[in-house]
Amino acid sequence: MTVKGRRQEYVEATRAALLDSASELFTEKGFAQTSLDEVAAAARLTKGALYHHFANKQALFEQVLATVNDRIAQTVIEAGAGTDEPWARLTRGLDAFLDACLDREYQRICLRQAPAVLGWERCRELEAGMMGLLDAMLRELAVAGRSRLQPSPLLTRVLFRMLSEAAMVIGEAEDPGAARAEVGVLVEELLHSVHGGNAGVLPSS
Known part of the structure; x- marks a missing residue:
C-alpha cells in the first residue's frame, strides 16, 4: 500500500470516528448539551483534528x-x-x-x-x-x-x-x-x- 493510500485510510477512519462519537452524543445528550471537546475526546482525537474535518x-x-x-x-x-x-x-x-x-x-x-x-x-x-x-x-x-x-x-x-x-x-x-x-x-x-x-x-x- 502506498503512503497516500495509508494517509487516505487514516483520514477516512478519523472522520468516521468523529461521526460515530457525535452521533452517539447527539442521541444521548442532544445537540445543545454536546460540546466539540466531548466529541473529540470520545473519538480519542484532538479538537484540532475535528476542526480539520468540520468547520463547527x-x-x-x-x-x-x-x-x-x-x-x-x-x-x-x-x-x-x-x-x-x-x-x-x-x-x-x-x-x-x-x-x-x-x-x-x-x-x-x-x-x-x-x-x-x-x-x-x-x-x-x-x-x-x-x-x-x-x-x-x-x-x-x-x-x-x-x-x-x-x-x-x-x-x-x-x-x-x-x-x-x-x-x-x-x-x-x-x-x-x-x-x-x-x-x-x-x-x-x-x-x-x-x-x-x-x-x-x-x-x-
Missing part, C-alpha cells in the same frame, strides 16, 4: 444527519431488493422505513433535533435522496401499470410528507411499537389509493 458543531451535526438518512435509505433499498414486483418493492421498502422509525438514533437526530438545529428548509434539502427513492418506486409502479395515479413531483411530495408525519407519530408516542403497528395499517390503506391492482399487505410489525 452545526456542520458536524449536518453530516451526522446525512449519514443517518443514508443508512435509512440503504435499509429501504435492501428491503425491496429481493423482489422484482414493483408493489412488493414499494411496500417492503415502506415497511422497512417504518421499522427504522423505532430506532432511537433516527428519532432523536432526524425527527426531533434536525429541524431546530438546521431549520426546515435545510432539512428538506437533505431529504432529497429519500424523496427521490420514493419517486423512483412510484414511477416503477406506474411503468408496470400498477398505479391509479400519474407519478408527479406533487404526488411524491404529498406521500413523503405523509410518511414524515407518520415517523413523527411513532417517534413521539409513549408506546412506539404500538404506534408503529397502527401507522402501518393506516399507510397500507392510504397506499390503496395509488395501487391499481390487487394490493399486497403492508406488514405492521
